[in-house]
Amino acid sequence: MIITLVSERFMRKSNDIMHIFQLVNNSWNETFYVMFLRMLGGAENKGAMTELSRRVTNYMLLREKHSIVSLEAMLLGGAGLLSEYPVDDYTQRLRDEFTHLSLKYNIAPMTAQEWQLNTLYPHNHPTLRLAQVASCIHHSNLTMSRALECRTADDVYELFSGQASDYWIEHFIIGGHYRITSRRIGHNKSDMLGINLVAAIMYAYGGYTHSDGATGNLYELLENISAESNRYTIPWYSAGVEPTNAAQSQAFIQLSKEYCTHSRCEECPLFQRLSR
Secondary structure (H helix, E strand, O other), X not given: OHHHHHHHHHHHHHHHHHHHHHHOOOXXXXXXXXXXXXXXXXXXXXXXXXXXXXXXXXXXXXXXOOOHHHHHHHHHHHOOOHHHOOOOHHHHHHHHHHHHHHHHHOOOOOOHHHOOOOOOOHHHOHHHHHHHHHHHHHHOOOOHHHHHOOOOHHHHHHHOOOEOOOHHHHHOOOOOOOOOOOOEOOHHHHHHHHHHHHHHHHHXXXXXXXXXXXXXXXXXXXXXXXXXXXXXOHHHHHOOOOOOOHHHHHHHHHHHHHHHOOOOHHHOHHHHHHOO
16 A cells, blocks of 8 residues: 555656656756756755756756856856855955856846845755755765665765855855754654655655656565654654655645545545455
8 A cells, every 4th residue: 555655646756757758859968957956956946056057057067067166156146146145255256167168058137136035044054955955966976877776864964064164154144143953864854855856766766767767666665664754644643654764754744635635535545455
C-alpha cells in the first residue's frame, strides 16, 4: 500500500518535472538546476527563481564554476539584486564582473521588484540562497548524476553542502544587521530537497528511461530520510499512526490530500485494505 500511494504522489511531481524537462530541451542537468532554484525560492519566490533560471542557465554557470566571484555575479546580478546594495569593494567587484559576463552570455537582468524580500525569515532570503547555490556549483558537481547516486539523508546533505561566502553572512539583508550561525543549507531543508527534488527527479528519470533501478533507489532514499511533520501528517500522529520515514509520511500525505479531503473513502487503498 505504501508503494502504491508513494507512486501516486510522485506521479504528480513527475508531471511537473517533465514539463520543465521539455522546456529546457530535454536536459536533465538543466532540469535539476531549475527545480533546485524553484525549491529554494519557496512559495514566495518560486516564480522569480524560475525566471532567473531561464536567464542564467546551469550551462552558463558550469562554464564559470572555477570562480565563486563569477558565479555570485551571474546569479545576484541576473536576479537584479546587486543594484540594491551599497557599493563597497566587494559589491563593486561583483558588478564589474556581471557587466562582463552579461555581455558574454547575453544576460538581461531581472529587477529587484520581482522578488519578495521583506517578509522572509533570514535563512530564506534570496541573496543568501543564491550565494549558497553559487557555492554548491563551485565546490561540487551539482549535477543530475550526483543526485541519482543519493541513497541516504547524509548523501543529500553532502550534495547541497556549499556554504555562502563570508561576505554574505552579514550583508544578505539589505539595510539589516543580522548574522546567521550557518552559511549552508540546513538539515531540515536538505531533507525537504531530498524528498521533493532528489527523490522526485529519480522517479521522473526512471519513468523516462524505463529504469527500475532509479525507482528502487527512490524508495531506498525515502526510507532513509526522517518522516515529515506538517498539517497533513499531524492528524495521523494524533490518531496514533506515526510514520517512521519519509516514504510513509509521503503515503499519508497522499491519503490526506487526495482521499480524505475529497471524501474518496471507497477508493482509498487504506479503507479497502481494512475492509477485507
